Amino acid sequence: MVTFKYSLFAKLIYRYGNIIATLFLSIHFITSLIMMFEKWYFVFFALINGFFIFLINKYFIKTYKLFPFTITADNEKIVCQNFLLSKKEITINHSDIENITGGIFSGYPTRPIYIYDGKQKLTVGFYSHVGKFQNLLTMILKNIPQPLYNRLLDTMKDLRIERKK
Structure with missing residues (x-):
């Protein structure tokens, strides 16, 4: 039997990459929400950031369920x-x-x-x-x-x- 494993770097990215991405996008999302009360067009930035947070986490949840390391x-x-x-x-x-x-x-x-x-x-x-x-x-x-x-x-x-x- 032959064993296949991901490298440490790949394992870190595939397991925890969404945490870093979600953290950065959440900061932008929160600032867009705050700025939305001052300038109405920040609502679009909040929607875009929220959409990206959703997509990234949806992808990583699928990875967690289906991908053995x-x-x-x-x-x-x-x-x-x-x-x-x-x-x-x-x-x-x-x-x-x-x-x-x-x-x-x-x-x-x-x-x-x-x-x-x-x-x-x-x-x-x-x-x-x-x-x-x-x-x-x-x-x-x-x-x-x-x-x-x-x-x-x-x-x-x-x-x-x-x-x-």
Whole structure:
């Protein structure tokens, strides 16, 4: 079994980056609210800051639920551990994977990749561009069911053709 982990820097950003961003945006949000009583157009700045605070925290809550920070894999299964604020451990057999989306399969290599286990009805995500997670993706693709592999390959070919246009 091979273990994949995020670097300390990536772990800090993915786990706690929203706290710093929310803190700075909250300062701007509060000052916009205060200034709104003096000049009416500060209401727009308050709305924009509030919207960004909402988006950032929505994204990080999704990350907390779906992204393990330690993944151990072999040719039969993937074991996901070290979710934020949780001691849960999820085991996904390669044969149970029904779909893989995001990342290179959506045409955006820096976006996260999501693996859907049809048997347990759960989704797990990871960033393939961080560390050695590209090797994890290769291991997963080698061991998933052949029809899914062919479908993913066709999707990537279609994305490549669209980009050339």
